[in-house]
Amino acid sequence: LFRSDRFTRFRNTMQELNCRFPETSTELLLGVACLNSIDSFSNFDKDKILRMTRLYPDDFDELGIEALSCELDTFIINVHDDERFSDLKRIGELSRKLLQTKKHMSFPHLNMLLKLALILPV
Numbered sequence: 001l002f003r004s005d006r007f008t009r010f011r012n013t014m015q016e017l018n019c020r021f022p023e024t025s026t027e028l029l030l031g032v033a034c035l036n037s038i039d040s041f042s043n044f045d046k047d048k049i050l051r052m053t054r055l056y057p058d059d060f061d062e063l064g065i066e067a068l069s070c071e072l073d074t075f076i077i078n079v080h081d082d083e084r085f086s087d088l089k090r091i092g093e094l095s096r097k098l099l100q101t102k103k104h105m106s107f108p109h110l111n112m113l114l115k116l117a118l119i120l121p122v
Contacts, residue, residue, distance in 0.1 A: 027051055032117055037088040040080050046072045049113075056116050060109075068109035075107050092118060 031052035034045040050069060053060040060068070079085040084101060088094050095114040098104040104111040 028055060028117060032091050035091060035094055035114070037079075037085050037094065040086065041076060044076050046076075052113060052117065056113070059112065059116060064109055068113065071107045071110050075110055078103070078106070 027048075030048050034043050034048045035041075036043050046069065049072060050065060053065050053068065085094070085097055088097060091114060095111070095118060098107065098111055098114070
């Protein structure tokens with residue numbers, strides 16, 4: 001009985017969230033969460049980040065998505081053990097840190113995706 005009650009509460013919560021947030025907002029939130037630096041980017045998920053590009057079709061063509069894919073492979077290796085990226089709390093802090101460390105030049109497509117996620121409604 002306890003398990004089914006917990007499952008019912010969970011299902012009801014998920015249904016409520018689905019009603020409150022359109023699919024595009026959910027995709028954006030999931031993608032941004034994958035760029036959280038806590039625990040050395042333990043939530044990093046390249047596929048979810050790449051799905052964010054579908055929210056910005058005017059800014060990411062197939063070539064841009066492929067370039068971002070390559071950048072993400074290098075990015076996670078590059079910043080995983082970099083102490084300067086270890087304690088960032090928000091996506092805006094990640095964007096600023098990329099600029100401060102000049103890594104935005106190495107990861108221009110990621111930098112653009114971060115900016116779009118910060119400033120443009122979906």
